[in-house]
Amino acid sequence: MADAKWYVVHTQTGVETKARASLISHAETAGLPHLIHEVLIPLEKVSEVKGGKKRISERKFFPGYILVKMELTDESWYLVRNTPGISGFIGSGKNPIPLTEKEVNAIIREQEEKQTKPKPKVEFEEGESVRVKEGSFANFNGTIEQINPDRGKMRVLVTIFGRPTPVELEYWQVEKI
Numbered sequence: 527m528a529d530a531k532w533y534v535v536h537t538q539t540g541v542e543t544k545a546r547a548s549l550i551s552h553a554e555t556a557g558l559p560h561l562i563h564e565v566l567i568p569l570e571k572v573s574e575v576k577g578g579k580k581r582i583s584e585r586k587f588f589p590g591y592i593l594v595k596m597e598l599t600d601e602s603w604y605l606v607r608n609t610p611g612i613s614g615f616i617g618s619g620k621n622p623i624p625l626t627e628k629e630v631n632a633i634i635r636e637q638e639e640k641q642t643k644p645k646p647k648v649e650f651e652e653g654e655s656v657r658v659k660e661g662s663f664a665n666f667n668g669t670i671e672q673i674n675p676d677r678g679k680m681r682v683l684v685t686i687f688g689r690p691t692p693v694e695l696e697y698w699q700v701e702k703i
Contacts, residue, residue, distance in 0.1 A: 529597045530563045531624035534616040535606060539590040542567050545611030546592055552609045561602040564595040568633055570640030573678070574648070580698065582644050591616075593633065598622065648702065656682060656700040663693055667703065 537545040546565045553562040569584045596602050603622070607614055615622030625633075650656070650670055658666045668684035671692060678697050683690040 530595050531598065532593055532595050532630045533622050533624055535592050535594050536613045536616060537590055537592055537611050538613065541611045542586055542592050545609065548611055549594070549606065549609045552605060556605055558601055558605055561597045561599060562594065566593040568593065568637045570637065571644035573644040574698070587640065648697070650680060650697070655703045657703050658682070658684065658695065658699060659701050660699045661695065668693070
């Protein structure tokens with residue numbers, strides 16, 4: 527365990543979960559589970575509204591990559607490189623570059639934060655034009671004046687009777703134009 531370090535492994539995008547399962551079972555079959563300590567797919571929770579209902583789902587925040595804590599030997603290198611769905615290590619040739627402890631801790635801390643506080647699936651910026659989808663101002667267009675991501679709300683300037691009027695709306699009530 528003393529020689530175990532975290533490495534970034536490149537996978538095909540969309541098959542990270544399958545590649546993770548393959549690597550773990552491949553290690554078991556090859557009799558090398560003691561070399562592969564942990565396989566992590568960093569995820570974040572995102573919220574979206576579909577059909578008027580708020581849904582929280584998970585999304586990978588490094589699509590196409592998984593993190594593997596392992597002892598690097600010729601056998602473990604070969605095992606990872608020849609696992610279906612994995613294209614290789616991040617690094618140069620046969621010398622993968624391990625992540626520093628600081629980088630790993632930052633990624634794990636970021637994942638924990640993103641798991642406890644879901645962020646909106648769609649990101650907005652101040653000054654951006656949006657269309658109101660639901661509520662009293664449905665089908666009105668406006669410009670985002672202020673965003674409050676902690677509350678999931680924004681203030682949009684909607685033109686009513688020729689005058690810009692600030693309206694507070696939730697993220698799910700608007701869509702980008």
